[in-house]
Amino acid sequence: MKAIRLHAFGGPENLRLEEVDQPCPGAGEVLLRNRAAGVNPIDWKTCAGGGASAFIGELPFIPGWECAGTVVAVGSGVEAFRSGDEVFGFLRFPNPAGCFAEYVVAPAGQLARRPPGLELHAAAGLGLAGLTAFQALHDKGGVQAGQRVLVLAAAGGVGHLAVQLAKAAGAEVVGTASSANQEFLQRLGCDQVVDYHHGALTARINAVDLIIDGVGGQTAIDALPCLKAGGLMVTLPSVTAAQVSAAAEPQGYRVEGIRAQPNGRQLGQLAELAAAGKLQLSLGQVLPLAEVAEAFRLSASGHQRGKLILDI
Template identity: 35%
Template sequence: MKAIILKEVGEAENLILADVPVPSIAENEVLVQVKAISVNPVDAYVRRNKPYLDVIYQTTGAEHHVILGWDVAGVVTETGKNVTKFKAGDDVFGNFKFIGQANAYAEYVAAPEKELVLKPANVSFEAAAGATMAAMTAWQSLVNIGKIKKGDKVLIHGASGGVGHYAVQFAKHFGAYVVGVSSAENRDFVLGLGADEFIDYKTQVFEELVTDADIVHDTVWTEDDKHIERSLKALKPGGTLLSLIVYPEPEFIERALREKNVNVLRVNVTPNENYEENMAYVARLLASGEVKTHISHVFPFEEMYKAHALIQTKNTVGKIIVVP
């Protein structure tokens, strides 16, 4: 089968098309013929960082002939002997084996049945592939950890990005009042997702405009490392700061609680015990059309390097999809 291998840690051009064996499946896994793949900032991060690559792929040499990726949509072609949830021919999607060796940039993947859900017939493979890691991150952050509820005022940074554009839509689904933050060129897109207000981070100071948020969803790291400090100011007492990019220091967490009665919680997307139920909920939202995956680019397989070059700009609008 064809796969995109990383021939050496480094730039996006190191991602090249190659012939590799079709993976074998474990008893609890299905073989999926991949129809669409989504890329995430972490893909580009791992591609460029040897220590991470070494840990995930247990590589030691100077060259890494590894297959990256964790997000797919496709068709089940084979089932392991303990698989009960799927049969050959089922359309599925999911974020799987994160952050281990999923080897998703391939024509076929071996994925645990528990980490896939059925793709609704009226949702494209591309849209489903997008609604995997990014959607689960937004869901776990706002719903499982942030306990979002009707009437909450929620400030969402990076509202036009992969995670953010799902976060805005999920927050609206739960009846929140949403303030989306991105650059001005994405204003119409973010408001079109349902955000009630928009802040342009390049020309406006969000913590001066919002000081009474119940939840701040923070996906931004800045050179001065002060972005979560600023996000804290946007919260009202009793609010929750969800930190998706910075690992807050214990002193920061304690001070936020002591001085402002604000909970600071770190979010790491993970296939937890709620994963299947949450993904199935997302699948229903996609099927009903209440939530949409916005796809800004679709690349053919051999142009994976272009998808990586774009995702590492950190200015993605919605999702970038690659089709084998």
């Protein structure tokens, strides 16, 4: 099969399209003919030697943690899926999952069926970003109807899904983005969109119960006073989580870091919302697998709207 492999940590120029052996499903696993994979910041961060690189083990490594495709074989003990099922998943994170490849072996419990109303490319980008948004809002954030939620980087892969999931939970949602993304976010249901280029957020946003922070670092620290006394920020970029937490503590704000967890059951809930038209994945660009280096460059620009997808 064809797969993208990394032989040495470094920039996108280190990625190679190669012919490799097809993997075989073991007990509790499913073999997919993979049709599409989502690209996320964690992919280029890990390939550069940061991100989840400590979990990668020996190189070469096939990057990619989320995918959508068709089941072609199942291992022993798998009852939930059979050949021909259309599925999608967020797999094995932070260990290697090998989704930038024509065939992928997935733990059955980390997949969900792709309903007819959920398009292939949208499904491929929903796993990682969707579960991050869901777990940040619900598992870490305990979001409640009537609360005020601020999403930093609301137009990004995680952010645009967090906006919709927070609305679906009955929250009032404020999002930050540049002016080019204002209309996009209003269409997704954002009640207030604030252009972060024009002055301090604290002058325009207050009394927030929960912040979902997709930016991290000083931007996250500067946004803390938008919270109510004792309010909570769930900060996504792991690399600055300790710095943000240290800044929050003396001010009486709570900060939680997160590592998104594969979860087939929660993925099924996202699929239902998407099929019912209540959760839309916005496709940034769809590129062929061979153009993965360009996808990494686009993602690393930091200004991607919605999700980048590799078509396989």
